[in-house]
Amino acid sequence: MARTHIDKRSRLVSAAVGLAYQNGFGATSLADIAREAEVPLGNVYYYFKTKDDIGDAIVELRLAQLSAQRQRWNEAGSPKDRLCACVQDVFENKDFLAQRGGSPPLSASDVNLLHESVTASGKKPTVAPRPMTTAEIRQTVADYARAGRNAMEAGFDGLEILAGYLYLIPQFLNRVTNRRTDEYGGSIESRARILFEVVEAVLEEVDPSRVGVKISPMHEGGPMAANDETLPITEYAVRKLDGYGLSHLLLMGNTTDFTGTPLEPLMGDGMFRHFRPIFSGKLIANVGMTAERGNHLIAEGIADLVAFGRPYIANPDLVERLATGAPLAEVDWQTVYASGPRGYTDYPAFRRAAAE
Numbered sequence: 001m002a003r004t005h006i007d008k009r010s011r012l013v014s015a016a017v018g019l020a021y022q023n024g025f026g027a028t029s030l031a032d033i034a035r036e037a038e039v040p041l042g043n044v045y046y047y048f049k050t051k052d053d054i055g056d057a058i059v060e061l062r063l064a065q066l067s068a069q070r071q072r073w074n075e076a077g078s079p080k081d082r083l084c085a086c087v088q089d090v091f092e093n094k095d096f097l098a099q100r101g102g103s104p105p106l107s108a109s110d111v112n113l114l115h116e117s118v119t120a121s122g123k124k125p126t127v128a129p130r131p132m133t134t135a136e137i138r139q140t141v142a143d144y145a146r147a148g149r150n151a152m153e154a155g156f157d158g159l160e161i162l163a164g165y166l167y168l169i170p171q172f173l174n175r176v177t178n179r180r181t182d183e184y185g186g187s188i189e190s191r192a193r194i195l196f197e198v199v200e201a202v203l204e205e206v207d208p209s210r211v212g213v214k215i216s217p218m219h220e221g222g223p224m225a226a227n228d229e230t231l232p233i234t235e236y237a238v239r240k241l242d243g244y245g246l247s248h249l250l251l252m253g254n255t256t257d258f259t260g261t262p263l264e265p266l267m268g269d270g271m272f273r274h275f276r277p278i279f280s281g282k283l284i285a286n287v288g289m290t291a292e293r294g295n296h297l298i299a300e301g302i303a304d305l306v307a308f309g310r311p312y313i314a315n316p317d318l319v320e321r322l323a324t325g326a327p328l329a330e331v332d333w334q335t336v337y338a339s340g341p342r343g344y345t346d347y348p349a350f351r352r353a354a355a356e
């Protein structure tokens with residue numbers, strides 16, 4: 001297949017940048033979500049909770065609204081032809097006590113991630129979760145499938161299962177946060193079991209050509225620091241994922257310094273070079289992309305597409321800016337992960353910014 005540059009636009013996608021954060025945690029109503037879908041947001045992916053109201057809220061986002069949004073994005077000079085739902089379980093696992101009426105979040109085991117949880121009332125330290133029962137794991141797997149079905153009914157073109165960063169699936173993959181002794185813990189194969197149950201359950205509902213997975217080995221500190229099984233389990237997962245004919249694998253490059261960890265050779269483009277031979281489908285490279293880096297990765301055959309996260313928040317006309325070499329605006333960190341109306345939707349396009 002001929003490889004084109006991201007300058008040609010067809011190789012550039014947006015990474016998921018948490019729309020639902022804007023709505024506040026837990027309090028999001030179907031109407032709020034639907035209203036949000038009418039605004040010209042600068043990102044392709046949405047994510048939704050796989051349980052409760054937000055999982056079902058996707059159905060409320062009718063195809064017409066999605067088409068209208070596509071139209072607005074096109075008018076804003078940021079054409080987005082494919083809309084993807086990002087399916088993840090953020091609320092179950094990065095949440096904190098007060099958000100759940102006193103009950104702890106759920107995870108593989110009771111290991112506190114020692115991170116911060118973004119909540120409607122600001123960042124809070126994470127708490128020790130409660131280990132999920134087997135029945136709760138089965139229910140969660142079924143929830144992912146339901147979210148997938150909902151996403152299709154709502155008219156999304158595809159969905160991405162989040163198996164990276166600090167969320168539920170990585171908490172099962174990680175040897176330190178997964179101390180289970182049942183079939184979901186122990187060996188690499190057992191810790192990865194939930195990922196493949198989720199993938200297979202979603203594929204019962206959605207054609208594989210519409211399902212992607214976001215994953216990467218990481219080194220995030222505390223129990224999520226890289227250990228000697230971080231890379232082997234990710235390799236195992238990616239190799240096995242290759243057998244499902246998925247739409248894509250979105251690989252995050254390093255977000256922290258891997259120096260001195262088993263992941264050191266994967267820093268920078270090393271991440272994509274390492275996994276390219278292991279995954280034969282479409283590989284999307286993410287984290288810290290620039291036009292130059294993206295073009296290089298595509299030209300070298302190391303990635304098929306490149307995904308921008310933060311730049312898409314601050315630059316509604318990102319594609320045009322990259323194509324014309326216009327400067328990129330920086331994200332205002334005061335407004336992301338917040339519940340107010342500012343941020344995500346109100347960054348001006350470059351021409352307008354220049355004229356003002």
Ligand SMILES: Cc1cc2nc3c(=O)[nH]c(=O)nc-3n(C[C@H](O)[C@H](O)[C@H](O)COP(=O)(O)O)c2cc1C
Nearest residue numbers: 015016017018047162287288289308309310311336
């Ligand atoms: C404000 C914000 C919210 C994000 N929310 C999500 C999310 O909900 N799901 C997800 O998979 N990634 C999420 N990400 C991560 C991005 O998809 C992306 O992987 C990351 O920002 C790295 O890409 P970048 O260097 O181009 O920003 C978020 C990133 C930001 C900055």
